[in-house]
Amino acid sequence: MPTRLLFCTLFGGLLLLNACRSENEWDTSSTPYEPVYNADPSTKHVRFLAPRSTLNGGNLYTSGDYVLEEEKDAGLHVISYQDPAHPKKLAFISIPGFRAAAIKGDYLYVSNYDDLVTIRLNSFTTMQEAGRISQAWHLDDYPPFTGVLFECADTTKGTIVAWKLSEDLSGTSVKCRR
Amino acid sequence: MKKIYIRYLFLLSAPLLMSTSTPVSVRYVAPYKTVAQAGIIIDGNNLFIADNADLVSYDISQPATPAEKDRQHLSAGIDSLYMYHQNLVVCRDNFYGTDVFDVSSGAFNSSGIYWPWGSCNKVALYGDKAFVTDKPGYSCTGENPDNSVRIYNINTTATPELAGSIYMENVSGMVATENTLYVSNEKDGLVVVDIPGNTVKTSFPARACYQLQIAGTRLYARTKSTLDCYDISNPQKPVLISQFPN
Numbered sequence: 001m002p003t004r005l006l007f008c009t010l011f012g013g014l015l016l017l018n019a020c021r022s023e024n025e026w027d028t029s030s031t032p033y034e035p036v037y038n039a040d041p042s043t044k045h046v047r048f049l050a051p052r053s054t055l056n057g058g059n060l061y062t063s064g065d066y067v068l069e070e071e072k073d074a075g076l077h078v079i080s081y082q083d084p085a086h087p088k089k090l091a092f093i094s095i096p097g098f099r100a101a102a103i104k105g106d107y108l109y110v111s112n113y114d115d116l117v118t119i120r121l122n123s124f125t126t127m128q129e130a131g132r133i134s135q136a137w138h139l140d141d142y143p144p145f146t147g148v149l150f151e152c153a154d155t156t157k158g159t160i161v162a163w164k165l166s167e168d169l170s171g172t173s174v175k176c177r178r
Numbered sequence: 179m180k181k182i183y184i185r186y187l188f189l190l191s192a193p194l195l196m197s198t199s200t201p202v203s204v205r206y207v208a209p210y211k212t213v214a215q216a217g218i219i220i221d222g223n224n225l226f227i228a229d230n231a232d233l234v235s236y237d238i239s240q241p242a243t244p245a246e247k248d249r250q251h252l253s254a255g256i257d258s259l260y261m262y263h264q265n266l267v268v269c270r271d272n273f274y275g276t277d278v279f280d281v282s283s284g285a286f287n288s289s290g291i292y293w294p295w296g297s298c299n300k301v302a303l304y305g306d307k308a309f310v311t312d313k314p315g316y317s318c319t320g321e322n323p324d325n326s327v328r329i330y331n332i333n334t335t336a337t338p339e340l341a342g343s344i345y346m347e348n349v350s351g352m353v354a355t356e357n358t359l360y361v362s363n364e365k366d367g368l369v370v371v372d373i374p375g376n377t378v379k380t381s382f383p384a385r386a387c388y389q390l391q392i393a394g395t396r397l398y399a400r401t402k403s404t405l406d407c408y409d410i411s412n413p414q415k416p417v418l419i420s421q422f423p424n
Contacts, residue, residue: 036212054424057400062393069405079422084396084407087422099214102225107241109225111214116227118242130242137213137229144211144230144255162212 032174033143033150034166038113039158043096046110046117046129051077051089063103066090066124073098076110078124090124097161113161114138139163142178152176216259219266224284226266228256233268235284250286252277257297262308265289265335269297278335291336304354306333307341307373311349327352327361329373344371351399353390358413360397362387368399370414379414 054077058070067087069077075095080088097113107130108119116136120128141153143163151174153160216228225236225244231252236244254270261267264282278291293308295301300313308330326343344359346369351362358379359371367383389400397408397416404423408416 054405057405057424058389060389060391060398060400060405062391062398067391067393067398067405069400079405081396081407084409084419087405087407087420097213099212100217100227102218102220104220104225104238104241107238109218109220109238109244111218114213116218116236116244118244120242131244133236133244136227136234139211139213139230164211 028149028170028172030149031165031167032169033145033148033163034169035141035151035153035157035160036162036164037158038097038161044112044115044132044134045096046112046119047094048127049092049094052092059101061101061103063121068093068101068103068108070098070101076101078127080124091127093119093127111137114159135159137161142176146178149174149177211255216256216269219259219261221261221264221266221281224281226259226281228259228268231255231270233266233279233286235281235286237284248285250279258301260301260303262303262332262335265291267293269295269299289335293330293332293338300349300352302352302354303332305356306331307354308332308338309352309354309359311346311352327359342376344373344376350386350388351390353392353397355392355410355413358410360390360392360399360416362390362399370416372414380416382416382418385418 054069054071056072058072061068065080065082067079067081069079071077075098076093077089078091078093080090095110095112099111101108101110106121108121110117110119114135114137116133117129118131120130139160141160143150151169219226223237223239225238227234231254233250233252233256234246235248237247238244252270256268256270258269259266266279266281268277268279275296276293278289278293280287280289295310298313299310302309309327310330311327325347326345327349328343329341330338331341332338346361346363348363349361350364353360357373359373360368361371362368364386367381368385368387369381370379372379385399385401385406387399387401391398395409395411397410399406399408404421406421407419409419410416
């Protein structure tokens, strides 16, 4: 019995010792992750603006003769292809933090940072925001990967809407790891 | 006493066997993880999103006011979603496969079906076929670049069957119809492939694009400087109608 106790004590002690890592045992040469916050309430706002140039075009969504083209992180260009040889931009839907959209009938569903917003299209002439679900999306306060270094989350800075690799930070400067 | 001594030596060696002091090599799966990354999927009166590791469905029978209907927690962050015959196909950050949920009721019922591709792949579905290739920007399995578009028959949902593959490197855009695959990369431009014959029917070498979308008899293609529109009334002989500058 004392022998078993000795073994258990030793084994437990070894496990505890093994759990302790010094700062130098992590690969601090790897690029850390950095949280992207959204703290500005004015960004939770969809606006219908005049057409503008496409700078960073992305995903395409279609509805009849209309194409909605993603402007990354910024919104959607509304383009009429009623005359396909002469397409025409009709408007720009400004959606800060835009990532995803889907269309059903007269309604467009979009992400506005972490909110899910419903937009009534009204044949693309008088679009209007029809509904909003706040914080339909969430991200944890740590990156979705293991074995990584990251800048510790600070909830006073706002809601975390993304995790990005940060070339500007050095591994030795960040305090959190997973 | 000898036995005890051997056990003691074994215990001393345990830290060496279990040590985690050597850092786990970081596998960069995606450069950027954001909310809404998996997109928004609509099927009938149901809207689906991935809220981190939760699948969430909304009833949109009142379109302006979606109402949460069901929520299912999975074990890892969800990376992409798409629909196939009232099945919600879910890729998670486990990199090794794809779960298929029966969502015909709007709730999530796991079918127990697992498809052999995952977060690392770009996927296009048409009819009973799945077109699968590497997803640009991902490096889940650096030693296994596809260099091809694999075609699976998925009509027997439980057992997707590899039906063939089309050689194509570094695919940037891909969309399919019944017999025609439109696929693009920087080197070859936009390429039109006859699927049954596995042959290139035509190509537009100077029209490399990175987003493709079909609507009726039109194919829209985003290039670096223009949004192109093709008439695909004859699917394998697209006619370029317009190049709309940025």
